Amino acid sequence: MDFEADHSPPLPTDAELFQAMQAKQHSALAALYDRYASLVYRVALRILVNPQEAEDLTQEIFLKLWRSSTYDVNRGSLSSFLTTLTRSRAIDRLRSRSSTLKFLQRWGNTMTTQPPPTTPFEAASIHQRSEHVRSALADLPEKYRQILELAYYEGLSQSEIAARLEIPLGTVKSWSRQGLLTLRKTLQTWIE
Known part of the structure; x- marks a missing residue:
């Protein structure tokens, strides 16, 4: 052969x-x-x-x-x-995810897991915190706020956000991080 x-x-x-x-x-x-x-x-x-x-x-x-x-x-x-x-x-990424999750859980716990107010003072305090959070979100630059809302209210991944907004994934990651850092700094006194 x-x-x-x-x-x-x-x-x-x-x-x-x-x-x-x-x-x-x-x-x-x-x-x-x-x-x-x-x-x-x-x-x-x-x-x-x-x-x-x-x-x-x-x-x-x-x-x-x-x-x-x-x-x-x-x-x-x-x-x-x-x-x-x-x-x-x-x-x-795991560390970042964990840090972000802890921040959002603390923030969410502050806003949602408190028992219904029993006194006018408690009701005013909760209302004041809610207003502070709304104000902090409204004060974020539009690009940061939009990405955070898509991620945390609609549950989209960073890749899905990039596709929806037609921007690079790296930009989504950067804006998300900057938005969270700004939000955390603004809300720090309310979550400690």
Whole structure:
């Protein structure tokens, strides 16, 4: 039997693809994405549990790799770098989610779980707090308020908000964070 030898060129190494990507060759990024997206997604999903958030984080990791990577080919494999970066970013998201959830729970508890007022003074106090919250929301810049309302009143994810408002996901994340920080600062005296 006569077998033909496979003369296809060898696949480029991660280091070669990374160098090409640093030279802004889109095909190199595509090749690295094809090679490692499932790994990054699995790590993100294992930590975040939410498939949409895992997809968002996968995209974020590869955008970071494209834009400004701190990866050094001499310090280890690209798969290890991506795994570590994904794990770190996913844990950051969990912390942020936890912090935001605690803030909103404290805020919500202040507004909704109090027993009905029994005295005129208690009724006035609750009314005053409600007005303060409404005022704090109204004082937020429109872009921040809109994103917070979509997230917390309509329950939309950041990806869904980006799609609805037709703005980049990174912008939604940035505005959401700034809006929450501003709101938290304004309401701090009412939730402590």
